[in-house]
Amino acid sequence: MNTPLRTPNVGKSALFNRLTGTKRAIVYDQPGVTRDRMYIRAFWGDTEFMMVDTGGLESLPGSPEDAPSVDTVGGFEILPGMVESQAALAVNEAAALIMVCDGQKGLTNADEEIYGWIRKYHSKKPLLLAVNKCESTTKGEEQVLDFWSLGGPTPLAVSAISGTGTGELLDGLVAALPPPSPEDLDPSWKDEEGDGPLKVAIIGRPNVGKSSLLNQLAGDARSIVSDYSGTTRDTIDSDVIGADGKKYTLIDTAGIRRRTSVAASKDAPESLAVGRALQAMRRADVVVLVIDAEEGPSQQDFVLSERAAVQEGCALVLCVNKWDRIDKDTYSMNEYTKTLRSKLRVFEWASVVYTSALTGQRVQKVLQAAAEASVHHRKRLSTATLNSVIQEATLWKSPPSKAGRKGRVYYVTQASTRPPTFVFFVNDPKLFPDTYKRYMERSLRDNIGFPGSPIRILWRGKGAKGKK
Known part of the structure; x- marks a missing residue:
């Protein structure tokens, strides 16, 4: 594992994206955009390693023992210190470090202080010095001259924009990494079905x-916790092993406000953070929608549920958080569930x-x-089972007639999973109104199940390529 360090706004996240071959870290011309630790697996040649993006060091966090635990992290007034604590935690667990400096600004006092801090507390870890923003073909090499005065590793002129020097940087990084441990060589970060960990x-x-x-869930201060809204910016992936031994990749995302509120916001990076959060749904298997128990479900929660289940086809878990703040004598769990399902009416499944999350109560149940x-979400059924269920459903409630024509269901088959998708072959899809289509979906759920997963039904008529 290796960690880039920097003072704010030297282009470290852009360099992180370049080195990992992704666009996951938010890049914006404003200091302090990156806050949490972001982990991404990267490759160079035959070497695989985990790269960690961190927030900028505006003040030094002190000794490794000074890094606060998740229980001691407070409110927004100490947010900068919390960002540095996240960076310090990443440095503590890293096998190699990349210190990123701004070649256009030259060597600063902050660079010297950070270099001194690394050498004082982490002198045994390999250190590479990347001088960023050296894309100029005439001045690029000259911009690194000041950094020789640090007396440390050879400064490398790089450019996150053009990619200049990044190959040499990765060559040096791979050479500096220690041999992999037996755990690192274990290729079993796969589940029993041969896929990767369950993405949540x-x-x-x-x-x-x-x-x-x-x-x-991670048992670690992976993300900054603050009473200030909008603390999380990037999507943060954390690999964890549940109590059942199953492997999960948990994806923390920025809070998603209504589109009009985001458009009117003076916080320019918020729209980028929301975009990353919505993209996280596309690569997830399951979406956990967190709802404030005191505030209850809102129209925005309904919109997010619909986006996750209908548009992205993800399995869905509704997590009612802050349940410790609810008076159980007057608001029982059953009553709350009824209210929740009535407001999110189409997601009864x-x-x-x-x-x-404050006390840890029932978090493993998530x-x-x-x-x-x-x-x-991955369930696949035989055509015989499906047709048995549908045949019984049509006996209880016959397809409707329209203009003297009666709807007929010939047979049903499952086309795909994630989510389960079924194709109904009928004489004419127009003869089946939405009410009957919903009846067929209820029949599938009542007889087969699919709790927690959306299902899709396609209606295909004679001679037609297919209609919903």
Whole structure:
């Protein structure tokens, strides 16, 4: 594992994206955009390694023992210190370090202080010095001259924009990394079905406890927790192993406000953060929608549920967080569930879990619910089983007639999984109104299940390529 370090706004996230071959880290011309640690697996030649993006060091965090735990992290007033604590934690666990400086500004006092801090507390770790923003063909090599005065590693002129020097930087990094441990050589970060770990995206409105939930599940202060809304910017992936031994990739995301609120915001990077959060749904198997128990479900929660289940086809878990703040004498779990399902009316099939990320109450049930929903999300049924269910459903309620023509269902087959998708072969899809289509979906759910997973039904008529 290796970690880039920098003072703010030297182009470290852009360089991180270049080195990892991704666009995951938010890049914006404003200091302090990066806050949490972002982990991404990267490759160079035959070497695989984990690269960690960190926030900028505006003040030095002190000795490795000074890094606060998740329980001691406070509110927005100490947010800068929390960013540095995240960077310090990344440095502590890294096998090699990349210190990123701004070649256009030249060597600064902050660069000298950070270099001194690294040499004082982490002198045994390999260190590479990347002088960024050296894309100029005439001045690029001259911009690194000041950095020789540090008396440390050879400064390398690089450019996150053009890619100049990044090959040499990666060559040096691979050479500096220690031999992999037996755990690193273990290729079993695969589940029993041969796929990668179950990808679970944690989404929701701002300040509902998404980052606190991630930290509890990961058992580590992976994301900054603050009472200030909008603390999380990047999507943060964390690989964890649940109590059941199953492997998960948890994706923490920025809080998603209404589109009009984001457009009117003076916080320019917010729209980028929301875009990353929405993209996280596309690569997730299961979406955990976190709802504030005190505020209850909102129209925005409905929009996010619809985006996850209908548009992206993800399995869905509704996580009612901050349950410890609810008076149980007057608001029981059953009553709350009824209210929740009535407001999110089209998602009666979604799993519901009640948690307190602050105390850790029932947080492991989130992973259990995600694993169960994933099983149904991947379920495949035989054509014989499907047609048996549909035949019985049509006997109980015959297809309607229209203009003297009666609808007929010939047979049903499953086309795909994730989500389960079924094709109904009929004489004419126009003869089947939405009410009957919903009846068929209920019949499938009542007889087969699919709790926690959406299902899609396509209606295909004679001679037609297919219609919904």
